[in-house]
Amino acid sequence: MRESAARYRLPVSKEARAWFPGLHTRPTEWAAPFPAEQLVYMVQDIEIPYAIAQHQRPRIKEQKLARVVHLENEAVPALAAMEMRGVCIDVERWRSILARKQARQQALEPGLRETLGTALQRACDDYQVALTREEKRLVEAYRANPAQSSWGLFRRKGLAQWQATHKKPPQPKERGTINLASPPQLLAALRALGVPVSATDEETLEPYAKEHAAVASLLQWKELHKFASSFGENLLAMVDTDGRLRTDYAQIGAASGRIICSKPNLQQIPAEEEEEGQEEPVRHCFVAPPGYRILKADLSNIELRILAEVSRDQTMLRLFAEGKDLHAETAKLMFHLSPETDTKRHLYKGVPGRKIAKTINFGLAYGMGANGLANRAGVDLPTAKSLIRTYFETYRGIARWLPLTAKQALEQGYAVTLAGRRRTFASIPTSVDWNREVRASAERSAKNHPIRGTNADILKRALALLHASLPSGAHLILAVHDEIVVECPEECVEEAAGVMRAAMVQACRDFLKVVHIPEPEVLIGTYWCKE
DNA sequence: TAGTAGCGCGCC
DNA sequence: AAACGGCGCGCTACTA
Numbered sequence: 001m002r003e004s005a006a007r008y009r010l011p012v013s014k015e016a017r018a019w020f021p022g023l024h025t026r027p028t029e030w031a032a033p034f035p036a037e038q039l040v041y042m043v044q045d046i047e048i049p050y051a052i053a054q055h056q057r058p059r060i061k062e063q064k065l066a067r068v069v070h071l072e073n074e075a076v077p078a079l080a081a082m083e084m085r086g087v088c089i090d091v092e093r094w095r096s097i098l099a100r101k102q103a104r105q106q107a108l109e110p111g112l113r114e115t116l117g118t119a120l121q122r123a124c125d126d127y128q129v130a131l132t133r134e135e136k137r138l139v140e141a142y143r144a145n146p147a148q149s150s151w152g153l154f155r156r157k158g159l160a161q162w163q164a165t166h167k168k169p170p171q172p173k174e175r176g177t178i179n180l181a182s183p184p185q186l187l188a189a190l191r192a193l194g195v196p197v198s199a200t201d202e203e204t205l206e207p208y209a210k211e212h213a214a215v216a217s218l219l220q221w222k223e224l225h226k227f228a229s230s231f232g233e234n235l236l237a238m239v240d241t242d243g244r245l246r247t248d249y250a251q252i253g254a255a256s257g258r259i260i261c262s263k264p265n266l267q268q269i270p271a272e273e274e275e276e277g278q279e280e281p282v283r284h285c286f287v288a289p290p291g292y293r294i295l296k297a298d299l300s301n302i303e304l305r306i307l308a309e310v311s312r313d314q315t316m317l318r319l320f321a322e323g324k325d326l327h328a329e330t331a332k333l334m335f336h337l338s339p340e341t342d343t344k345r346h347l348y349k350g351v352p353g354r355k356i357a358k359t360i361n362f363g364l365a366y367g368m369g370a371n372g373l374a375n376r377a378g379v380d381l382p383t384a385k386s387l388i389r390t391y392f393e394t395y396r397g398i399a400r401w402l403p404l405t406a407k408q409a410l411e412q413g414y415a416v417t418l419a420g421r422r423r424t425f426a427s428i429p430t431s432v433d434w435n436r437e438v439r440a441s442a443e444r445s446a447k448n449h450p451i452r453g454t455n456a457d458i459l460k461r462a463l464a465l466l467h468a469s470l471p472s473g474a475h476l477i478l479a480v481h482d483e484i485v486v487e488c489p490e491e492c493v494e495e496a497a498g499v500m501r502a503a504m505v506q507a508c509r510d511f512l513k514v515v516h517i518p519e520p521e522v523l524i525g526t527y528w529c530k531e
Numbered sequence: 532t533a534g535t536a537g538c539g540c541g542c543c
Numbered sequence: 544a545a546a547c548g549g550c551g552c553g554c555t556a557c558t559a
Contacts, residue, residue: 200538255549
């Protein structure tokens with residue numbers, strides 16, 4: 001508030017605020033009427049926002065932001081209610097999942113410490129052992145003749161950075177041991193084992209898992225460790241004394257206008273168990289209190305529907321209208337397959353057609369290039385390039401819309417969603433060469449904003465509708481990008497489910513005028529589940 | 532000792 | 544030639 005007030009030269013003083021914390025521990029003051037100073041402060045808290053709003057109103061109109069401002073204002077009570085209500089957690093079930101995972105994690109540790117610990121020790125004694133044969137040769141060549149060496153191979157990261165990653169690893173606390181959570185230590189140890197990697201993330205290590213048992217084991221360990229550290233006791237400690245977990249929502253936290261949440265971030269709770277069958281997903285610990293049910297609805301394929309809407313791509317609009325599996329139909333169109341083809345089975349260069357189509361459909365929303373497609377779909381670069389070409393021949397409307405949108409956004413300085421939500425961009429002169437990367441990034445964001453941001457528009461509209469229309473006793477619990485979770489007394493589950501279906505469709509209809517909107521399926525259970 | 536940068540990884 | 548967006552957070556290692 002202070003910043004906004006300053007913009008309109010409205011005086012604000014926050015000093016009086018310091019008086020409030022701990023007031024309940026000061027019985028005399030607690031019982032007495034508010035001092036004049038505090039009253040002034042409290043009045044200010046009402047008056048200043050009003051004055052700010054008065055200043056902003058004409059500007060909002062002028063910039064055609066009235067609709068999105070209204071949308072945001074309508075969503076405020078829903079967000080506030082979710083923050084206050086929180087979500088009920090089955091702590092016991094959570095602890096038992098955690099215990100099993102930790103047991104598995106600990107079982108892996110002796111072997112890993114032995115193998116990687118001794119490897120790290122060798123690397124510490126002589127860190128040259130952590131260089132691959134090829135790198136040793138290159139470094140030698142570079143030292144001998146910097147001008148002539150295959151400098152190009154270092155170019156990607158730059159020699160300085162390349163060397164930095166090969167500096168002496170930090171010594172573990174005890175000789176012969178290793179901190180498995182330390183990327184630098186891991187890097188040195190792995191390289192000493194002959195695994196020529198330059199990072200220790202899952203994607204980098206995965207190809208070596210077959211060859212090196214230690215790598216396979218390490219990958220499992222990392223996964224279990226991640227779970228324990230991010231979704232273990234630390235998170236459980238945030239459960240309030242009433243057994244409910246509460247988060248902080250930031251209503252316009254993301255540049256796209258999406259809601260973000262933190263402390264804890266409930267939008268990153270693992271949805272599924274990677275190894276099927278064995279363990280229960282932790283979302284199952286987000287439960288309905290006794291006498292209640294959890295209801296979940298999501299906006300299926302919403303980003304692609306938005307894309308079809310804004311681009312008016314006739315083909316994609318038709319596929320949605322037909323209500324078929326969009327990824328499969330995309331594959332059929334791209335590869336000229338007959339309608340009855342099983343696109344999960346039909347291979348193109350060794351990769352299922354549906355997977356390729358899905359990867360492009362999905363990746364499109366954030367400006368994926370040929371390289372990204374090659375990585376994700378598992379094809380080579382030329383193939384990826386030709387696949388993207390084919391995709392855009394299939395969806396001409398999208399092929400036109402994407403670059404046009406980027407161009408317009410950068411010209412006028414902002415991209416816009418269907419509710420009129422803006423994302424601004426600094427102007428980037430074409431003439432300057434060094435900002436090509438900046439420009440490319442801005443273009444991706446500009447293409448992305450109408451899709452992401454409209455998704456946020458729709459979600460917020462749905463939240464507002466639901467907050468106003470859910471049966472009494474039913475409460476909004478969670479909002480995760482395209483998914484809304486409600487907790488509801490058993491007696492009115494059917495009514496609430498109906499309200500949810502109607503609200504989701506209405507929210508879509510408020511913004512999407514052309515594309516087909518299916519009525520969402522509402523899942524009803526005793527816990528938060530995925531499907 | 533406290534703050535911060537970088538890596539890595541969870542979600543969509 | 545190449546480069547996948549955008550968010551929060553835990554951890555380590557470095558810096559002040």
